[in-house]
Amino acid sequence: MSEEDYVASDLAAIRESIADAFGDDGWEPDDSMSRAAWRAAQIEVTDPDSLLASQPFSGTHSIIDMTGVSATSAPHMVAPVPVEELDELFGTRRPAATTVAEAIENSALTGLERWRGRYVIGYDGDVPHAIYFVGYSGD
Structure with a gap:
């Protein structure tokens, strides 16, 4: 057509x-x-960038819709969970990776807005072990 x-x-x-x-x-x-x-x-979809370009109105409904990192919450960006929330949720600013995974599984990380992502670094002792992403891309 x-x-x-x-x-x-x-x-x-x-x-x-x-x-x-x-x-x-x-x-x-x-x-x-x-x-x-x-x-x-x-657009022929061959990689994450072309996938994003092929979805100008609806997005991909995946992490691909997050196009950068920001110090604070912003559309199409991932930002760290604020330290006050880390303190409240985990009692530390260096939560164990297993504790972060459980919090995500139990939907304990709240306050998420559409088209925004957040991340938490999970630790193994004092060593960063994994970065956990949560958020809403689209509906």
Whole structure:
């Protein structure tokens, strides 16, 4: 299907949906999202970057949607769990890896917002052992 055919079909479906829900008042939707969706569908997925590029509106619903690391919570970023929360949850700022894994399994790490991730470093004694990621990518 060509880009023009896809856009025409998508816009017709949008118009019909809006008319069914609110009546037909002649409103014309912008075609930019339809064009971006068609172009994204043309991307050959070969690696994490191309997968992310092929999902401009819905994301991949995976860690791939997190595009960087931030000192504090920010959209599409992973940030460390705040030290106050580490103190409250684990009683230490260097929790054992097994304790972090249990907290994740028991959903003890809360306060997560959509399109944001957090991480906790789990320790084996005084040695960093693993990095644990939690978060919500998408719905």
